[in-house]
Amino acid sequence: MKTIKLFAGLFLLLFCLSACAQPGSKSNVADGSNAGLILPKGFAAIKLADNVGKSRHIAITPQGDIYVKQLAANGNKGILLLREEKGTGRAPIIKSFGDYGGTGIAIKNGYLYASSDVDIFRYKLDDKGVVIDPAHPEKIVTGLLERHEHESKSIVLDDEGYIYTNIGAYSNSCQEQDRVKGSPGMQPCPILDSAGGIWRFRADVPNQTYATGTRYATGLRNVVGLHWNKSTNSLFVMMHGRDQLHDLFPQYYDEKQSAELPAETMYELHNGSNCGWPYMYYDQQKHQKMLAPEYGGDGVKQGGENAQDPIVAFPGHLAPNGLLFYTGTMFPEKYRNGAFIAFHGSWNRAPEKQKGYLVAFVPFKNGKPSGDWEIFANNFAGINDITSPRQAAHRPCGLAQGPDGALYVSDDVKGAIYKITYSAK
Amino acid sequence: MTLKFLFYASIAFVSTHAIAQPAKTLQQSIARGKVVYNQVCNSCHQADGGGVPNMNPPLIKSKWVAGDKKALINIVLNGFSEKVAIDGDYYSNSMPSQSQLTDLQIADVLTFVRNNFDNKASAILPQNVKMCRKKQ
Structure with a gap:
């Protein structure tokens, strides 16, 4: 009897040990779980890295290495270089540098560009796509406005030697x-x-300031996602719409309207x-530009006559x-x-449930949307009903395309890097 | 014997009554404070007091909440836009002044947050708020 009990116990122990040891010992290659994401048929996802720190935007070299801009420098780790180990599905950190936190990162013409919330830097890359002198970047732009609110500076480059950056409004709706x-x-x-x-x-001139830059576009509250569309040869941006219609003007908007309005908008x-x-916001339900309540609007009056759609x-x-x-x-x-959009996830829908925390897709033909937007990758948060943003395990932030056409997504909760691939079967 | 019993019984009555009375007042203040929280604070600080990562600070187990009363009252009266780290993270959104609230509303909502979200701290009274307003 005693022996049987002992064997049973031993068996249980061994079973537990092997079951628990599994995640650590197993390689990270696609196992059908898609790293917890829900994807369309034929797509697969793996987490190349996790817990590397709040990861904002990412850029991939022609060789497939991943540069990750960290929200905080944590000493001298403002930028991470990750290299995927073939066959393991993991991308360990092989280099870290940069004594500034920030959001923007981009690769163009043999340089890595990265931004703090005030400056834009660039680093020369060697022929393997590795930064040559990580301690001495060239400062390209300096003294951009940073007043805490909407402070991140995203960057993108065109094919004519220009770099573009968002300077977010340090305000919700320009109230007094x-x-x-x-x-x-x-x-x-x-x-x-x-x-x-x-x-x-200019992408190659050091120490530029407001005085030498151009205000390329205005009337954009805050842009974090922006990209150069090669098929139209023009800049596309995603604007974060204003917050708190109900909190600030309860006489015109109830909590439900305030949770849905205004639209998050894409502009060319x-x-x-x-x-x-x-002065205005866009109502995606009425398909109209509306006069902002701070400027005499009431949820009914239209506005923005001079603003583009x-x-x-x-x-x-x-x-x-x-x-x-x-x-x-x-x-x-x-x-x-077509356009992929990483939605970080809402906070301003309370007391309604929060939404977002997904990557969406909009099909394009001849430079114009050719269909409705759809959810591409979902369940980054890991739970269905989110009542407070901190409940989300992951929040999508940056997107990048690998040399083989894989899509990479960064997360700025703890820092996961996802790689999404497709294979027809 | 009967006298002695009555004596102790009356002491017991008085003392429980004396404790029960402020406890009841505290519970009433917390209940009123919850209503104010839902109307004024919830959209940024969220239903669970968790705030919004990197934007609006959390109120959970917070020394800002459970610490110095005057400092806390002054944040509500004046708003807050300094860049400070809380447990190593920075929060970017400015908090507007809520001085339009009455002394009682501010006392209640702060008493609510000081007794929720894993905080345990003494009540804030309307006269505490009044004192802070006067000094402005």
């Missing part, structure tokens, strides 16, 4: 008193002189574009932090030249 109930909007909004738009600089920009913030309008507050036009051939034809 930011986020104070009933406070009127400033007329004209003084923020727009130095923020609330996209600024353009050209030099001189004006997207209308703070969005290309796509998404539900409110989903927080688009990454934008990428897909040019690869790995994914099916449907995805070619």
Whole structure:
């Protein structure tokens, strides 16, 4: 009897040990779980890295290495270089450098560009795509406005030697008193002189400032996701719409309306574009530009006569932090030249449930959307009903395309890097 | 014997009554404070007091919440836009002044947060808020 008990116990122990040891010892190659993500048929996802720190935007070298911009420097780890080990599905950190936190990162013409919330730097890459002198970057732009709110500086480059950066408005809706109930909007909004738009600089000239840059587009409250669309040869951005319609103007908006409005909007920009913030917002249900309540609006009056229309309008507050036009051939034809959008996930829908925490897709043909937006990758949060953003295990932030056409997604909760691939079966 | 019993019984009555009375007042203040929280604070600080990572600070197990009363009252009266680290993280959104609330509303909502979200701290009274307003 005793022996049987002992054997049973031993068996149980061995079973537990092997079951528990599994995740650590197993390689990370696709196992059908898709790292917890829900994807369309034929797609697979793996987590190349996890817990590397709050990871904002990412850039992939032609060799397939991954540069990750960290929100905080944590000493000298503001930028990480990850290299995928073939066959294991893991990408360990092989280099870290940069004594500044931030969001923006991009690779162009043999240089790595990265931003803090104030400056833009660049580093020369060797022929393997590795930064040559990580301790001595060249400062390209300096002294950009950073007043805590909407402080991140995303960057993207075109093919004519320019770099573009978002300078977010240090305000929700340009009220005389930011986020104070009933406070009127400033007329004209003084923020727009130095923020609330996209600024353009030369990509190869050191120490540029506001004085030498160009305000390329205005009326953009805050942009985190932006991308150069090669098929149209133009800049596309995702704007974060304003917050708190109900909190600030309860006489015009109930909590449900405030949770859905206004739209998160995609714009195609050209030099001189004006997207209308703070005087208007876009109502995706009415498909209309509305006069902001700070400027006399009441939820019914239209506005923004001089502002351009969005290309796509998404539900409110989903927080688009990454934008990428897909040019690869790995994914099916449907995805070619279409837009992926990383939605960081909402907070401003309370007391309604929070939404977002997903990667969406919009098909494009001839530079225009050719269908409705759809959810591409979901369940980053790991739970269905989110009542508070901190419940989300992961929040998508950056997007990048690998040389083979795989899609990479970064997460800025603890720092997971996902790789999404497709194979027809 | 009877006298002695009555004596102790009356002491017991008085003392439980004396304790029960403030406890009841505290519970009433917390209940009123919850209503204020849901109307004014919830959209940024969230239903669980968790705030929004990197944007709006959490109120959970917070020394800002459970610490110095005057400092806490002044945040509500004046708003807050300094860049400070809380447990190593920074929060970017500015908090607007909520001085339009009455002394009682501010006392109640702060008493609510000081007794929720894993905080345990003494009540804040309307006269505490009044004192802070006067000094402005």
